[in-house]
Amino acid sequence: MKAKVSRRTFLTSAIGAAIAATVPFAWKSRVVARQNNAQFYRFKLGDFQMTSIGDGVLNVPAKVFAGNASPAQLSEVLQQGFQSEMLTLNCNILLVDTGTQKVLIDSGSGLLTDPTAGKLIGNLQTLQIQPTDIDAIIITHAHADHVGGLLDKSGALAFPQARYYISKAEYDFWTNPDVDLSNIQVDEKTKQQFISIAKKCLGAIQEKVTPIEGEREILPGFYAIPAPGHTAGQLAIRVVSGDASMVHTADVVHTHTINLWNPSWQPIFDATPDQAATTRQEILSAIASKRQLMYAYHFPFPGIGYLRPRSRGGFEWEPVRWQFES
Numbered sequence: 001m002k003a004k005v006s007r008r009t010f011l012t013s014a015i016g017a018a019i020a021a022t023v024p025f026a027w028k029s030r031v032v033a034r035q036n037n038a039q040f041y042r043f044k045l046g047d048f049q050m051t052s053i054g055d056g057v058l059n060v061p062a063k064v065f066a067g068n069a070s071p072a073q074l075s076e077v078l079q080q081g082f083q084s085e086m087l088t089l090n091c092n093i094l095l096v097d098t099g100t101q102k103v104l105i106d107s108g109s110g111l112l113t114d115p116t117a118g119k120l121i122g123n124l125q126t127l128q129i130q131p132t133d134i135d136a137i138i139i140t141h142a143h144a145d146h147v148g149g150l151l152d153k154s155g156a157l158a159f160p161q162a163r164y165y166i167s168k169a170e171y172d173f174w175t176n177p178d179v180d181l182s183n184i185q186v187d188e189k190t191k192q193q194f195i196s197i198a199k200k201c202l203g204a205i206q207e208k209v210t211p212i213e214g215e216r217e218i219l220p221g222f223y224a225i226p227a228p229g230h231t232a233g234q235l236a237i238r239v240v241s242g243d244a245s246m247v248h249t250a251d252v253v254h255t256h257t258i259n260l261w262n263p264s265w266q267p268i269f270d271a272t273p274d275q276a277a278t279t280r281q282e283i284l285s286a287i288a289s290k291r292q293l294m295y296a297y298h299f300p301f302p303g304i305g306y307l308r309p310r311s312r313g314g315f316e317w318e319p320v321r322w323q324f325e326s
């Protein structure tokens, strides 16, 4: 029996076949190219020109952020937060142009995590910023999604002109021959990956790195806030220009629901979980009580907002309104 072919189906397939046979490859690839939304967001902080840049996303099971909560407690939070058991975590890179220097806070994943991340350099190029334009990189901690982008695919420095800043505690922890990850609830193979990635990335910058001790100015306008627990020497960073300031919270808190509503719930990859929970409570309380502008590395893009205390405990995220002019 003859297949019934409508006039529209016939025309569509005939046109498709004709296009496939005649158009050059480059034109065809443009036809099927994805139409993406914005990967960067510009705003002002005092005299500083700020840009939040998307490094992409990581897909992570929600339960890894709630190691000490029951499945019922977690599913109640996910239900209230309109989230599923698989979370999509953004990786937000802060670029600060002070007028004299271009400073990045962290470098994203590079090639070291998922193909859904590692988009920083491409997005910088969209902003017409070359890797050689970056003067300084402040590293909050040495996990793959924060330091992976320091290296290009050949293993060379992706930002060859930059100076690097990291806490001395963090640098010493990972470069020590005997790295202790005994409190992290991941398998031995994953622990070894954590260690080898940190050693590789920190080894590559050893000639250009300045270790930071205590709560001090790193560069003009950038102040270290020790935030240990997630890793041994994690830093949060206060950025100040004139009367304006913002705190970059690194991985003090990972999600705007699970760990913000319940700061005592422990991500399974916190190096010292009790210390991380104390740090989280202290830093988030200070931000909320001062009504301080906050920048969150893993919150929904662009990751800028405020905290208010919740009546049930923990904190509520209030993202800033999208500004159409920077």
Ligand SMILES: [Zn+2]
Binding pocket: 143, 145, 146, 251, 297, 298
């Ligand atoms: Zn992270």
